[in-house]
Amino acid sequence: xxxxxxxxxxxxxxxxxxxxxxxxxxxxxxxxxxxxxxxxxxxxxxxxxxxxxxxxxxxxxxxxxxxxxxxxxxxxxxxxxxxxxxxxxxxxxxxxxxxxxxxxxxxxxxxxxxxxxxxxxxxxxxxxxxxxxxxxxxxxxxxxxxxxxxxxxxxxxxxxxxxxxxxxxxxxxxxxxxxxxxxxxxxxxxxxxxxxxxxxxxxxxxxxxx
Numbered sequence: 102x103x104x105x106x107x108x109x110x111x112x113x114x115x116x117x118x119x120x121x122x123x124x125x126x127x128x129x130x131x132x133x134x135x136x137x138x139x140x141x142x143x144x145x146x147x148x149x150x151x152x153x154x155x156x157x158x159x160x161x162x163x164x165x166x167x168x169x170x171x172x173x174x175x176x177x178x179x180x181x182x183x184x185x186x187x188x189x190x191x192x193x194x195x196x197x198x199x200x201x202x203x204x205x206x207x208x209x210x211x212x213x214x215x216x217x218x219x220x221x222x223x224x225x226x227x228x229x230x231x232x233x234x235x236x237x238x239x240x241x242x243x244x245x246x247x248x249x250x251x252x253x254x255x256x257x258x259x260x261x262x263x264x265x266x267x268x269x270x271x272x273x274x275x276x277x278x279x280x281x282x283x284x285x286x287x288x289x290x291x292x293x294x295x296x297x298x299x300x301x302x303x304x305x306x307x308x309x310x311x
Contacts, residue, residue: 110254113236123296124150128144129270132272133273133289140273142219143270148262154233155237159251177304181304184222184296192293
């Protein structure tokens, strides 16, 4: 894989990552609720899921999901249920947050819980597997060793993902600092509604629509 190919992949990946989806919406909500520093474990959760995603595509899982209605449906329903659960929790939020020096009514959330939320949101989304299964092979040189190429793609994808989520979390944290509790409440509600909409669209999504 040459530098031009990697740069082209970076551009395509950045556009796809920056488009609001479950993980970036969660980063925005985490930023408003916990502050930027406390949101970092969620970014690492999504980053780990990127390596899982690219590794699964390299091993042929994307092709399996494209060929198997059963396994595609299993992953789709699990992902939709988890998104819906998170969305409902956000809609029911009272807007409390845990930024340093600010008292709120949100229950304490540890780094592990924040990490797992983002990881599970990303790793249970079948769209990611099918999208990468269709996209990544176009940037792989079949005549060259494939493992280093997939590893390069995974690193670039993860770094871009982290940068985008950092930007969303920073925006959420800044909004909460300026508007205080009302910002966290409305960001939770907007993100919760968006996650519910994404869960519904995932339920209606079919493999041949990828």
